[in-house]
């Protein structure tokens with residue numbers, strides 16, 4: 001089979017109800033069972049199934065009581081007592097039917113929200129705990145999904161719609177059963193005479209209804225085949241727009257400085273235009289489907305009457321039976337046309353499910369990559385004298401080399417400067433040491449758990465105070481002593497009093513409230529507060545002055561020596577001071593070989 005053929009086959013398969021049901025089954029299976037965690041959901045699903053079985057009986061009760069009321073009205077000389085009794089029966093049947101429907105819908109919505117909550121927790125948990133937020137971008141050919149839409153919106157929509165569809169499908173099945181039985185009971189055998197031969201077709205109403213339904217279903221299915229693809233594209237476009245807007249917000253200042261408004265505007269507008277083009281195609285297909293389904297809705301009664309015509313003409317059907325036929329006909333047809341009748345919702349769910357499947361697949365790849373890498377890059381306890389790096393080889397996601405067989409001994413309790421030209425691999429070494437490089441091999445020994453890293457771009461948690469940023473990621477309340485110490489360090493690093501007074505105020509501290517150099521000084525205070533055994537700093541003072549007068553860089557270096565006298569410090573710096581801060585230098589040459597010099 002050619003690749004084109006197999007693609008087409010895959011597409012057709014992906015849209016069949018059976019294959020969709022299989023995918024949904026695989027996806028939802030872990031959320032049901034008899035254990036305490038899943039029992040509530042299992043009971044709700046059972047309740048919905050039971051509710052729909054009861055609905056089938058309630059429906060029979062509604063139909064028979066209506067038919068007997070009709071029959072009664074046609075009897076000459078009917079009494080009011082008999083009429084009210086029959087009417088009361090009808091009322092009771094209708095109210096009973098309505099009540100079961102209400103309880104059923106309530107259980108479906110409870111099930112939907114319970115599933116949404118549980119699945120979201122799992123997705124979020126997996127994304128955060130496996131560091132998927134970091135790793136997804138490191139995968140080769142990663143399409144770097146934007147999970148914000150998925151976690152905040154798609155998953156809730158998916159579960160609300162799936163449970164609604166599940167309930168709706170069960171109702172359709174129970175109505176179908178009632179419809180088939182009803183049509184069969186009303187189906188007076190059709191007698192046909194052709195030439196001298198006569199035929200009798202028993203249950204012909206059932207057979208004709210099924211034939212009608214199958215033909216209608218195949219027509220609408222063909223029309224809606226491309227809807228899932230288009231909706232998938234539409235969601236991707238929405239994700240792209242969100243990403244671009246977030247990007248503009250994050251880099252607002254740089255864009256404004258670079259006078260990039262028109263550039264960003266055009267880029268955003270292009271995405272909005274593309275999304276609009278997809279939306280127009282989706283609307284066209286939707287309107288075609290609406291046309292077909294509305295036509296079918298009107299045709300149903302007409303076709304049912306046509307089917308009954310021979311028996312009505314032969315006066316073999318009572319008036320009450322004639323009234324029942326379109327109703328049963330509709331119920332039988334609805335079963336076959338269920339997917340096309342709910343095409344929008346079914347494809348919406350299929351699209352959301354696909355996005356969650358892709359998201360999970362990306363996380364699985366990342367988890368596997370980490371697992372594989374654990375065997376290649378080995379960490380061990382080592383000795384008290386030095387951090388030993390042996391044969392460290394680092395690669396890019398596409399497999400090309402960054403650094404080969406780097407071997408180095410870093411003395412403990414000293415300050416070591418890691419120097420090299422830009423792009424040689426200094427940050428990559430720090431990533432490997434932090435266990436954040438999935439394409440690394442070699443051996444590293446002598447590290448303790450108490451390490452601290454200052455990344456090249458300062459980090460501030462969202463909607464938190466400066467104090468929270470300094471103590472990040474600790475979630476404990478700061479003690480009065482800690483606050484006093486932090487304020488003292490801020491004064492030593494020449495912070496303005498107004499900033500010191502705002503220490504506990506929640507602000508967008510990553511925004512313009514602090515200069516870049518101030519942000520870097522906050523990171524230094526954070527490191528001092530952690531008292532790590534080993535401190536790794538990546539260009540941590542690049543935005544801080546070190547001229548003779550103010551010398552903030554010198555202040556930082558003296559402060560680190562004073563407060564962290566026993567800490568092993570390893571840092572990168574393109575513009576190191578000559579103040580004697582570092583005890584040891586490592587030069588990483590372009591030929592990827594390291595040389596050490598004291």
Ligand SMILES: Nc1ncnc2c1ncn2[C@@H]1O[C@H](COP(=O)(O)OP(=O)(O)OP(=O)(O)O)[C@@H](O)[C@H]1O
Nearest residue numbers: 138396397402420421422423424425426427428429
């Ligand atoms: N995830 C990645 N995907 C692709 N290339 C990568 C990745 N990580 C690192 N590299 C490449 O590895 C090389 C080394 O990068 P690294 O950031 O370690 O350099 P550096 O020595 O710290 O540079 P600088 O001094 O400019 O910060 C660069 O060419 C970079 O593009």
